[in-house]
Amino acid sequence: MEKVDERYQAALLEYVTAPKEVALLGGYDLGRGALGDGLGVLDMASIHSRAVAAALDRPLDHEERARLLNAQTAFFMEALSPFEMAHRAFRDANTMLRRLNDMLEGQAKRIAYALHSEAGQLLASVHFALAEAGRELPPEKTEQLGKVREVLTEIEERLRNLSHELRPPVLEDLGLSAALALLAQSVYSRFGLPVIVSVSLKGDLPAPIENTIYRVAQEALTNAARHAEADQAEIHLRQVQQKIICSVRDDGVGFDDSAAFKKNRPGLGLTEIKERVGALGGVVRLGPNKNCGTNLTIEIPLDM
Amino acid sequence: MRREVRVTIGSPADIVEARQHGRELAILAGFSICDSTLITTAISEMSRNILEYANNGEVVISLLKNGIKSGVKIVVSDQGPGIADIPQVMQDGYSSRKGMGIGLPGTKRLMDEFEIRSRIGSGTTVTMKKWNRWKR
Numbered sequence: 001m002e003k004v005d006e007r008y009q010a011a012l013l014e015y016v017t018a019p020k021e022v023a024l025l026g027g028y029d030l031g032r033g034a035l036g037d038g039l040g041v042l043d044m045a046s047i048h049s050r051a052v053a054a055a056l057d058r059p060l061d062h063e064e065r066a067r068l069l070n071a072q073t074a075f076f077m078e079a080l081s082p083f084e085m086a087h088r089a090f091r092d093a094n095t096m097l098r099r100l101n102d103m104l105e106g107q108a109k110r111i112a113y114a115l116h117s118e119a120g121q122l123l124a125s126v127h128f129a130l131a132e133a134g135r136e137l138p139p140e141k142t143e144q145l146g147k148v149r150e151v152l153t154e155i156e157e158r159l160r161n162l163s164h165e166l167r168p169p170v171l172e173d174l175g176l177s178a179a180l181a182l183l184a185q186s187v188y189s190r191f192g193l194p195v196i197v198s199v200s201l202k203g204d205l206p207a208p209i210e211n212t213i214y215r216v217a218q219e220a221l222t223n224a225a226r227h228a229e230a231d232q233a234e235i236h237l238r239q240v241q242q243k244i245i246c247s248v249r250d251d252g253v254g255f256d257d258s259a260a261f262k263k264n265r266p267g268l269g270l271t272e273i274k275e276r277v278g279a280l281g282g283v284v285r286l287g288p289n290k291n292c293g294t295n296l297t298i299e300i301p302l303d304m
Numbered sequence: 305m306r307r308e309v310r311v312t313i314g315s316p317a318d319i320v321e322a323r324q325h326g327r328e329l330a331i332l333a334g335f336s337i338c339d340s341t342l343i344t345t346a347i348s349e350m351s352r353n354i355l356e357y358a359n360n361g362e363v364v365i366s367l368l369k370n371g372i373k374s375g376v377k378i379v380v381s382d383q384g385p386g387i388a389d390i391p392q393v394m395q396d397g398y399s400s401r402k403g404m405g406i407g408l409p410g411t412k413r414l415m416d417e418f419e420i421r422s423r424i425g426s427g428t429t430v431t432m433k434k435w436n437r438w439k440r
Contacts, residue, residue, distance in 0.1 A: 021324040022317075028348060032406065077337065081345040082406055088413040089396050089405020 004034060008079070009051040016055060016071045024078045031079035041083050048076050097279040098208075105211055108166045116163035123156050161186060176210045177201075180217060180235055191225035193233055200238040209300050212276045213237065213246050219273055220248035220296045228252025228294060239302075244282075247297040249289050273298070308366040313382075314359070319351040322363040326378065329365050333374045334436045342414045343376060343434055349411045350380040350430055358384020358427065368433060375416075375435040383427040390420050 008030055015023035034044060052072050060068065127149065134145050171179040177199045184195035205213075217235050224230040230252030237246045273296075274284050282300035289295045309325040311318055326347040330340035347363060354361040361382030368375040387393055396409050405413070408430075412418040415432040422428040 021327070022320045024344075025316075025320050025323060025348065028345065035406070074337065074341075077341045078344075081341050082410075084342065085345065085410035085414065086405045089410060092413065093396070093405075 004030070004037075004039070005047055005050060008047050009054050012048075012051045012072065012075050013055055015075050016068050019067075019071055019074075024075065027075045027078035028081055032082040034079075035082045035086055041080065044079055044083065048072070048079065094279065094281075097275065101208065101276060101279045105208070112163040112166035115159050115166070119159050120156065123152060123159070126152060161190070171210060171214060175204060176213060176237070179210075179214055180237065183214070183218060183221065184235065187221045187225055187233075193221070193225040193230060195221060196232070196234045198234070198236050198238075201244075202239050205244060205302075209244060209280060209302075212280060212282075212300065213244070213298070215276060216246065216273050216296070216298055217248055219269060220250075220294075223269070224248070224250035224252055224294065230293060242302045244300045244302060245297065246300075247295055249293060249295045251289065251293040253292075308364065311363045311365075313351050313354045313361050313363055316355070319348060319355070322347050322351050322365070326363075326365050326376070329367055329376050330434075333367055333376050335376075335434075339434070339436070343378075346411045346414045346432060346434075347378060347380075349407060350378070350432075353408070354380065354382045354384070358382035361427075368435070370435075373435050375433055377431070377433045378415075379429065379431050381427065381429040386424040386426060387420070387422040387428055388424055390422060394420075 008027075011023060011026040011030060015027065031044065034047075039047075052068075055068055055072075056065070130145060130149060130152070134142050137145065170182055177197075180197050180199065184197050187193050187195050204210075221233055221235075224233045228250055230250035233248065233250040235246070235248050237244070239245075270284075270286065277284050277298045277300060280300050282298055285295075285297045285299075287295050287297075307329075309329065311322040311325060313319065313322065323344045327340050327344050330343045335343065347365070351363055354363075361380065361384070364379045364381075366377050368377050394409050394412070396405050408420070411432070415434045417431075417433040419431045420428065421431075
C-alpha cells in the first residue's frame with residue numbers, strides 16, 4: 001500500500017506539473033494494477049486524498065493551487081476508470097445470477113409438479129391395479145400384496161414430502177408464514193426437532209424473496225436436524241424498515257467455521273444460501289448463537 | 305481538428321497518442337469528462353491487447369453523426385494470430401486478471417456497440433461505438 005501511495009503521489013505530481021496524456025495513462029495503469037491487487041474504491045479514495053494533501057503541503061501560489069485542484073479530478077477519474085469497468089461487470093453478473101435463480105426456481109417447480117401430480121397419478125393407478133389383482137389371488141397371497149401396498153403408500157408419502165420441499169403449494173396458496181409453519185411441522189415429524197416460528201411482516205413479499213427465505217430456512221433446519229444434533233430450533237422472520245430479516249437459530253453443536261458447515265453438507269448448503277441471497281442484493285451472517293448452537297441470519301433489501 | 309485519426313500501435317507511447325486523440329474527439333462529440341474518460345479507457349484496453357497479442361496494429365478513431373446524435377467510433381485492428389473462440393474471450397475472467405471484468409468484456413460494457421471480427425492467422429478487428437446521450 002505504501003508503494004502504491006508513493007507511486008500515486010509521484011504520478012499525480014507529474015500530471016499537475018505537466019498535464020499530458022502520458023501522465024493520465026500512468027494514473028489509469030495505477031488504478032488497473034490496484035484493482036488487480038485487490039484494492040477497493042475506498043482504498044483508492046484515501047490514496048488519492050493523501051496524494052492531494054501531499055501535493056498541497058508545499059508553498060503554492062494561487063494559480064498553482066487552482067491548477068492542482070483542477071488536475072486532480074481528471075487524474076482521479078483515470079485511476080477509478082478500471083473500477084468502473086469492474087463495477088459494471090459486477091452488475092451484469094448479478095443480473096445473470098438472478099436469471100439463473102429464476103431458471104432453477106422454474107426447474108424446481110417443474111420437478112415438484114412431476115413428483116406431486118404425475119408420479120402421484122401413476123402410483124394411484126398401481127394401487128388400483130394391485131386391488132384388481134388382489135381379487136383374483138388366493139387369500140394367502142393377498143397378505144403379500146398388502147405389504148406391497150404398504151411400501152407403495154410410503155413411497156407416495158415420501159414423494160409428497162419431496163415435492164413439498166421443492167416447491168410448497170402453500171407458498172403460492174397461503175403465503176410464506178403458512179409455508180414456514182408447515183416446514184416446521186415436517187421437520188418435527190421427520191427428525192423429531194421442534195421448531196418455533198415467529199413471523200412479523202407488513203405485507204406479502206415478492207415471490208423471489210419468499211422462495212429464498214423458504215429455501216434458506218429449509219437448508220438451515222435440515223442442517224440443524226441432521227448434523228448439529230439440535231434439540232430445538234427457531235425461525236424469526238421480520239421486516240425492519242425496507243429490509244427483510246430472517247434468522248434461523250438452533251441449540252446444536254454449532255460449527256467450527258464456515259468450512260466445516262460446508263463440509264458437512266456437500267454440494268449446496270451455505271454456498272447456495274449465499275448465492276441466492278446475494279442475487280437479491282442481500283447478505284448472509286453465520287455466527288454462533290448466544291449460548292451455543294448456530295445462528296444463520298439473512299437480510300434482503302425490499303427495494304431491489 | 306480532423307474528424308478521423310489513425311494511430312499505428314507498436315509501443316506504449318502509441319497508446320498515449322491514441323488516447324490523446326480519442327479524448328479530444330470525445331470532447332468534440334460533446335461527451336462529458338466521465339464518458340470521455342471511459343472512451344479513453346476503451347482505447348487503452350484494446351491497444352494494450354494489440355501490444356500483448358499481436359505486437360502491432362492500428363487504432364482509427366472517428367466522429368459519428370446521426371441526426372442530432374453524435375458519438376465516436378473506434379476501430380482497432382491487427383494482423384496478429386487471431387482469436388479462435390470469440391465467445392470464450394468475451395467471458396469475464398478468461399484473459400483479464402482474476403475475472404475483474406476488464407479486458408474485452410469490460411471494454412464492451414463501456415461502449416454502446418461492440419463487434420469483434422477475427423480470422424485465425426490473419427488478425428482481429430474490433431469496432432466499437434459510443435453515442436452521446438444529451439441528458440442522462
